[in-house]
Amino acid sequence: xxxxxxxxxxxxxxxxxxxxxxxxxxxxxxxxxxxxxxxxxxxxxxxxxxxxxxxxxxxxxxxxxxxxxxxxxxxxxxxxxxxxxxxxxxxxxxxxxxxxxxxxxxxxxxxxxxxxxxxxxxxxxxxxxxxxxxxxxxxxxxxxxxxxxxxxxxxxxxxxxxxxxxxxxxxxxxxxxxxxxxxxxxxxxxxxxxxxxxxxxxxxxxxxxxxxxxxxxxxxxxxxxxxxxxxxxxxxxxxxxxxxxxxxxxxxxxxxxxxxxxxxxxxxxxxxxxxxxxxxxxxxxxxxxxxxxxxxxxxxxxxxxxxxxxxxxxxxxxxxxxxxxxxxxxxxxxxxxxxxxxxxxxxxxxxxxxxxxxxxxxxxxxxxxxxxxxxxxxxxxxxxxxxxxxxxxxxxxxxxxxxxxxx
Numbered sequence: 001x002x003x004x005x006x007x008x009x010x011x012x013x014x015x016x017x018x019x020x021x022x023x024x025x026x027x028x029x030x031x032x033x034x035x036x037x038x039x040x041x042x043x044x045x046x047x048x049x050x051x052x053x054x055x056x057x058x059x060x061x062x063x064x065x066x067x068x069x070x071x072x073x074x075x076x077x078x079x080x081x082x083x084x085x086x087x088x089x090x091x092x093x094x095x096x097x098x099x100x101x102x103x104x105x106x107x108x109x110x111x112x113x114x115x116x117x118x119x120x121x122x123x124x125x126x127x128x129x130x131x132x133x134x135x136x137x138x139x140x141x142x143x144x145x146x147x148x149x150x151x152x153x154x155x156x157x158x159x160x161x162x163x164x165x166x167x168x169x170x171x172x173x174x175x176x177x178x179x180x181x182x183x184x185x186x187x188x189x190x191x192x193x194x195x196x197x198x199x200x201x202x203x204x205x206x207x208x209x210x211x212x213x214x215x216x217x218x219x220x221x222x223x224x225x226x227x228x229x230x231x232x233x234x235x236x237x238x239x240x241x242x243x244x245x246x247x248x249x250x251x252x253x254x255x256x257x258x259x260x261x262x263x264x265x266x267x268x269x270x271x272x273x274x275x276x277x278x279x280x281x282x283x284x285x286x287x288x289x290x291x292x293x294x295x296x297x298x299x300x301x302x303x304x305x306x307x308x309x310x311x312x313x314x315x316x317x318x319x320x321x322x323x324x325x326x327x328x329x330x331x332x333x334x335x336x337x338x339x340x341x342x343x344x345x346x347x348x349x350x351x352x353x354x355x356x357x358x359x360x361x362x363x364x365x366x367x368x369x370x371x372x373x374x375x376x377x378x379x380x381x382x383x384x385x386x387x388x389x390x391x392x393x394x395x396x397x398x399x400x401x402x403x404x405x406x407x
């Protein structure tokens with residue numbers, strides 16, 4: 001099951017926090033366990049690492065590595081088998097204030113199945129395989145076709161899955177047995193029609209229920225156009241064809257060739273959708289009466305309160321938290337939306353005593369909750385495009401397209 005946009009955001013933020021942790025030496029353990037890996041094999045592997053760690057020269061590093069290994073081994077006792085997608089452990093002593101270290105132990109279930117067993121001991125945690133999974137949520141249908149064979153597959157991130165290969169029964173264009181050229185041509189076209197129909201029926205049955213974002217079709221010459229232009233694909237699939245590419249192969253290798261050629265098109269799709277939303281916002285802002293737009297924290301907050309937000313646009317660069325600080329001495333409290341508690345004056349303005357942070361929450365999480373309560377959709381906008389930078393720099397990373405105007 002795919003993560004929602006909010007779950008994806010929370011997962012990404014959790015990875016960022018893990019990535020920020022640093023060890024004093026090579027003593028932070030990252031362990032990736034695939035779903036098909038036997039727990040007993042993992043336990044044996046870690047015991048071997050425990051034995052090898054006795055050769056570490058630094059006493060503190062040796063102690064911390066062995067402590068992390070023991071922690072993972074104790075957790076594995078509660079696993080009969082790995083979860084559906086596997087599990088990742090991040091365990092070790094990370095640097096803390098005052099020259100001290102803190103032991104952290106995180107177990108993460110990934111959004112997609114782990115493919116390779118990995119053990120890494122380093123000065124930082126290894127999160128790259130999980131970060132790559134974040135861009136792999138969308139699925140696309142792949143079809144490669146010529147007059148001799150066709151293959152149907154799925155593209156999920158960079159992974160190509162072959163669903164079905166079929167061979168055609170179209171005769172070669174060389175007439176046999178003294179048949180007239182006209183009659184033989186009819187035989188060829190009839191066989192081609194039957195072949196395309198079979199391919200279309202297969203594609204319909206294999207792809208219609210796959211929740212795909214679109215279809216890419218490849219193959220040599222004009223055969224792919226003949227297939228697309230005919231009434232062989234279900235109208236939902238036919239209307240969802242994104243692009244076509246010339247490929248030299250129409251087997252499993254042809255699917256991979258098609259995937260490589262389509263990467264630029266696919267990477268542009270998400271950017272184009274984001275550009276479309278920001279441009280729509282700008283068109284509303286340019287209208288004489290301000291149109292159906294709101295931007296900035298105060299204005300968007302008010303629009304959310306009134307239930308006026310249709311689509312909330314949040315920049316991925318909006319890195320802020322909501323802090324509530326309190327004074328135990330006089331009862332003073334206040335809210336702050338800032339990047340870090342270091343940006344808050346922590347002396348009470350009423351009595352001068354130190355303030356304590358009583359609550360802290362990620363601002364984007366709060367905005368998601370508010371929007372969902374009002375039935376508003378939320379779009380996270382990357383800050384890599386020109387439009388994305390505009391949202392972050394000009395509007396503080398927060399804007400909304402409204403259902404109705406607010407004064």
